Amino acid sequence: MPQLKGEIAILGAGAMGLGIAQLFAQKNVSVILYDKFQNILEDALGKIYAQMNELVKQGFITEESIEGVLQNIKTTEDLEEVKNSWLVIEAIPEILELKQELLSQLETICDSTVIFASNTSGLPINMLAEKLEHPERFIGTHFFMPAQVVPLVEVIRNDKTSEQVSNKVMDFFKEIDKKPVLLKKDIPGFIGNRIQHAMAREAISLLEQGIASAEEIDTVVRWSIGVRMLFTGPLEQRDLNGLDVHHHIASYLYKDLENRTEPADLLAKKVANSELGIKTGKGFYEWDENQQKNISQEKNTKMLQLIHWVNQLEK
Numbered sequence: 001m002p003q004l005k006g007e008i009a010i011l012g013a014g015a016m017g018l019g020i021a022q023l024f025a026q027k028n029v030s031v032i033l034y035d036k037f038q039n040i041l042e043d044a045l046g047k048i049y050a051q052m053n054e055l056v057k058q059g060f061i062t063e064e065s066i067e068g069v070l071q072n073i074k075t076t077e078d079l080e081e082v083k084n085s086w087l088v089i090e091a092i093p094e095i096l097e098l099k100q101e102l103l104s105q106l107e108t109i110c111d112s113t114v115i116f117a118s119n120t121s122g123l124p125i126n127m128l129a130e131k132l133e134h135p136e137r138f139i140g141t142h143f144f145m146p147a148q149v150v151p152l153v154e155v156i157r158n159d160k161t162s163e164q165v166s167n168k169v170m171d172f173f174k175e176i177d178k179k180p181v182l183l184k185k186d187i188p189g190f191i192g193n194r195i196q197h198a199m200a201r202e203a204i205s206l207l208e209q210g211i212a213s214a215e216e217i218d219t220v221v222r223w224s225i226g227v228r229m230l231f232t233g234p235l236e237q238r239d240l241n242g243l244d245v246h247h248h249i250a251s252y253l254y255k256d257l258e259n260r261t262e263p264a265d266l267l268a269k270k271v272a273n274s275e276l277g278i279k280t281g282k283g284f285y286e287w288d289e290n291q292q293k294n295i296s297q298e299k300n301t302k303m304l305q306l307i308h309w310v311n312q313l314e315k
Ligand SMILES: NC(=O)c1ccc[n+]([C@@H]2O[C@H](COP(=O)([O-])OP(=O)(O)OC[C@H]3O[C@@H](n4cnc5c(N)ncnc54)[C@H](O)[C@@H]3O)[C@@H](O)[C@H]2O)c1
Pocket: 011, 012, 013, 014, 015, 016, 017, 034, 035, 036, 037, 040, 090, 091, 092, 093, 094, 095, 098, 102, 119, 120, 121, 122, 142, 143, 144, 145
């Protein structure tokens, strides 16, 4: 059991909430998982069980450990039950008013020492804190999908978050072997999503212009900058390439890069046609039923193996 003991509440048992719950439970932290709907809670437990079974098949964990992990997760549809947690992380939909309303409701339930966190993908933490009576206990904790696999967590303070709160949250993540990074400033999209969206905006633009197929664009990224990025981030890589070389290329290239301030027409059309990606069977690619059922799990397993291997190399 980690030093920072005690129960943690996760609000919202969707894609992110269930991953965060699994992550903590695997680290022997007690979790209370709350959602408004019983069927979603049952579905979440089923998905966690299936994911753990896959980990057994791949030799990451033993079959006997599954029961212990599942015992660490309680589910509830009653928000009052989160009041004994030391940390409450919300992972409900990315709608400002919905999150603000839930956080205000939480303040009527929990005492002022309980830390509140949001897993928002990029809503400013100051904005989410606007209606709180105790913004000093509120912080952003942005996990990446799937939370039980991807090591990094961005931690973002609002202007009033106390240092004690950010220290406690950072310490906890380190203790459960996550790689937390504390941002110096609250900025929309934080670091990860700003960089991810800059890259996706360019990739969608290249597709829209017919420069290459989706598969070809992905192949270029995966097997060039993708391979390097596990070992060097974009800034370290520039040092290796030479800043003079980068400056020279930037001087002629930046003016040609995609810089639109609204989502691309191609993306808007796909969304309007319900081509939402794997969940509807079509996005930039076509996805058959077997892929819809299995591909995320297969990729998660490969990622876990890769992370394990990189950790070994960097020891
Ligand atoms: N999906 C991702 O890749 C990803 C990655 C990082 C962060 N996020 C962020 O995490 C949050 C959750 O995203 P998700 O993809 O898990 O969404 P999701 O739609 O899969 O899950 C949201 C869950 O919240 C529940 N919910 C809705 N309103 C609620 C309420 N008032 N009280 C309790 N539960 C409620 C829903 O029933 C649902 O189960 C969002 O802020 C999102 O931007 C998502």
